[in-house]
Amino acid sequence: MEKITVKVRETARQAFSSGEVDKILGFAKGDFWQDSYPIFITNENEVDSLIWDSFCINNLSKYLIKELKNTQKIGVFLKGCDSLAFNQLLQDNRIEADRVVIYGVPCVGMIDAEKVKKEGLNKGLLEVKRSGDEISFVTKDGDKNVSGRQFDYDKCLECNHPNPVVYKELMRDEVSREVNKEERFKDVEEIEAMSAEERFSYWSQQFSKCIRCNACRNICPACSCETCVFDNAAAGVSDKAKVDSEDQFFHIIRAYHVAGRCVNCGECSRVCPAGIPLHKLNHKIIKDINELYGEYEAGLDPSKGAPLVTYKLEDIDPFEGHKGGK
Amino acid sequence: MSLESKEDAMVNKDEFKPLIVAFCCNWCSYAGADLAGTSRLNYPANVRIIRVPCSCRVNPNFVLHAFQRGADGVVIAGCHPGDCHYSTGNYYTRRRFTLFSNLLDYIGIEKDRFKVDWISAAEANKFATVMNDVLEKVHKLGPNRKLRDARWKR
Numbered sequence: 267m268e269k270i271t272v273k274v275r276e277t278a279r280q281a282f283s284s285g286e287v288d289k290i291l292g293f294a295k296g297d298f299w300q301d302s303y304p305i306f307i308t309n310e311n312e313v314d315s316l317i318w319d320s321f322c323i324n325n326l327s328k329y330l331i332k333e334l335k336n337t338q339k340i341g342v343f344l345k346g347c348d349s350l351a352f353n354q355l356l357q358d359n360r361i362e363a364d365r366v367v368i369y370g371v372p373c374v375g376m377i378d379a380e381k382v383k384k385e386g387l388n389k390g391l392l393e394v395k396r397s398g399d400e401i402s403f404v405t406k407d408g409d410k411n412v413s414g415r416q417f418d419y420d421k422c423l424e425c426n427h428p429n430p431v432v433y434k435e436l437m438r439d440e441v442s443r444e445v446n447k448e449e450r451f452k453d454v455e456e457i458e459a460m461s462a463e464e465r466f467s468y469w470s471q472q473f474s475k476c477i478r479c480n481a482c483r484n485i486c487p488a489c490s491c492e493t494c495v496f497d498n499a500a501a502g503v504s505d506k507a508k509v510d511s512e513d514q515f516f517h518i519i520r521a522y523h524v525a526g527r528c529v530n531c532g533e534c535s536r537v538c539p540a541g542i543p544l545h546k547l548n549h550k551i552i553k554d555i556n557e558l559y560g561e562y563e564a565g566l567d568p569s570k571g572a573p574l575v576t577y578k579l580e581d582i583d584p585f586e587g588h589k590g591g592k
Numbered sequence: 593m594s595l596e597s598k599e600d601a602m603v604n605k606d607e608f609k610p611l612i613v614a615f616c617c618n619w620c621s622y623a624g625a626d627l628a629g630t631s632r633l634n635y636p637a638n639v640r641i642i643r644v645p646c647s648c649r650v651n652p653n654f655v656l657h658a659f660q661r662g663a664d665g666v667v668i669a670g671c672h673p674g675d676c677h678y679s680t681g682n683y684y685t686r687r688r689f690t691l692f693s694n695l696l697d698y699i700g701i702e703k704d705r706f707k708v709d710w711i712s713a714a715e716a717n718k719f720a721t722v723m724n725d726v727l728e729k730v731h732k733l734g735p736n737r738k739l740r741d742a743r744w745k746r
Binding site: 521547551583 | 742
């Protein structure tokens with residue numbers, strides 16, 4: 267058993283026995299090597315089902331919205347990206363901070379099972395262990411050790427916050443990761459360099475893959491409205507027929523709705539069953555906000571006003587083309 | 593109907609007549625449009641004005657809806673920044689639609705189809721100029737097909 271799992275269980279046990287929390291949101295291991303799924307436990311006897319490994323990719327903070335409705339105090343294990351989401355939910359007044367205890371887990375990156383399968387390493391695979399960038403694939407016929415980040419999720423390779431930004435205690439030492447800040451909007455610049463026609467054909471081709479499963483919306487920590495316009499049949503924006511205009515409508519509005527609140531966790535693209543690069547829309551808006559209204563990172567400081575709910579008198583005005591009147 | 597006008601109708605049937613939807617704020621731009629009318633200024637009849645309490649009332653959904661259902665161009669007109677009837681509404685409009693028009697551009701919608709402008713109640717001339725200008729640009733671009741709902745019929 268990995269050291270981190272021991273620490274997670276120990277922390278959970280202590281939290282229950284001291285009466286610090288009524289419920290804990292964590293991860294349990296499923297039947298397969300890549301199965302780590304969220305579980306909610308309410309007493310000390312269940313603590314031994316908790317684990318932590320390289321497949322705990324889900325963001326547990328979004329479950330808090332629902333769970334806090336029927337539980338007084340909740341303990342939750344959060345990675346760096348999840349803690350940004352937590353702050354964002356706090357800023358959006360969706361959860362109460364004093365009813366949540368955060369156990370922070372510094373994260374070296376999560377392993378993408380699809381990448382492992384692509385390399386053919388999944389045959390007879392029993393377990394994947396990771397310490398830093400040393401990954402060891404445990405199979406029936408012995409271990410295979412690999413060093414490097416080639417199996418990490420794409421979004422993890424660009425991670426700015428491997429360490430939780432808010433927590434009560436940390437489950438392990440802080441991780442340091444160097445990210446090239448210059449290159450973080452490279453994907454957006456590539457698309458911006460295309461002509462309008464090329465951009466439109468690129469995006470309409472991507473959007474037409476959409477099956478409107480709403481996974482991107484449901485996973486998103488910034489998409490937390492009680493009632494969504496896309497669930498309202500009377501709104502006429504999400505009919506049963508599959509038409510391009512509604513797919514375009516959905517994706518433009520989805521991206522714009524989280525403008526200034528997107529914590530750049532990349533979950534939308536990860537869960538998309540059609541493989542639409544949704545994060546490239548979010549990146550574009552983040553890039554514009556940074557350029558026009560100053561550097562802003564959603565979820566970093568919940569007391570700071572989000573760019574679209576504040577304004578400055580001297581904001582740039584791109585609409586001043588026609589002079590007249592005064 | 594005279595013979596002459598019948599012929600006119602037949603000739604013009606296939607001609608492209610752009611449809612512009614203009615969201616005008618009640619306090620400035622709508623009054624500006626009114627003044628343009630009462631001053632007998634020429635502005636195109638293809639402009640359909642929708643009155644909104646404030647330019648920041650315009651939801652991006654409205655803009656996309658207009659494009660889906662027949663509009664070839666969309667204009668949002670509000671009070672000049674600083675002159676908002678509700679003090680701050682158009683400052684939000686400015687931020688929101690700066691980002692929104694950049695996003696539309698990123699997705700490949702021509703920039704000339706969507707415009708935000710500040711038109712005060714006294715600027716009848718500006719109202720007419722802006723509308724003529726938008727119409728001219730949209731006319732050059734041709735009918736909007738990009739966001740159009742396939743089931744929409746004129």
